Amino acid sequence: MKPAMQSLCGALVAATLASGAVHAEKATTQSPDTSALPSASASAMKVSEGQVAEFADAYVAVQSLSRQYGSQLQQITDPEKKQSIQQQAQSQMQTAIKDSGLSLSEYKNIANAANQSEALRQRITVAVNNIIQPEKTEESGS
Template identity: 60%
Template sequence: MKAVKQTLLCTLVAASLSSTAVLAQEQKSQTPAMPAAPEQAAPQMDVSDQQVDNFADAYVAVQTLSQQYGAKLQQTQDAEKSQQLQQQAQDEMQSAITDTGLSLNEYKQIARAANESETLRQRITVAVNELIQADAPEESES
């Protein structure tokens, strides 16, 4: 069972790191157009252990909010209510990121760098695993 959780977690982390680009794209579409050239190539980035931990905290919070709002959105038939929920979700996700001490830009940069660097991706996966295991000690006892 633990191996299944680990495999699932690693899959979720990899998928979510990819989906972070979608969040970044959604946020980008709401900001004024910027030149695309600087964002085309993700520069090599030195990410400190503290930044990895902050990113992992933000990542877990964003994923939790995404699941919560995803369920709410599936139950909503009203387009206006759906749009309100999407805006609320985006606002809460942005707050969850900035509450960790990262700016939205730093979060996006780390996500892009993780997509380019297996080493960084592994560091983030370890940090996320540690968070999830710390939050679920009761589950391992049952």
């Protein structure tokens, strides 16, 4: 089950955080135009182990907030209230990213780089698994 979890987390990192880059990458396979890619430096970006750990912390926090607010939003029909909650969620996600030690642009750059680099995606997946595995163990022990 661990390999499945790793591929799931890798897919989540790539899909959730850099979905625009995924579409750009698909467009690039059909055409040699590289202007749709996030940036050439994103794929060559050096990401330290500390940054990977910070990114993983931020990612787990953002996903938790996303689940929390997502379930709230499903129950709301008033568009104004829905927008207000979405703004609150976005603000808390940005705070979670900053609290992890990364700026918003660093977080986005790492996400884009992870979308371009299987090796970086794997490093992030391992870091995310190290964070969520104790949570999974506690849940199954209860």
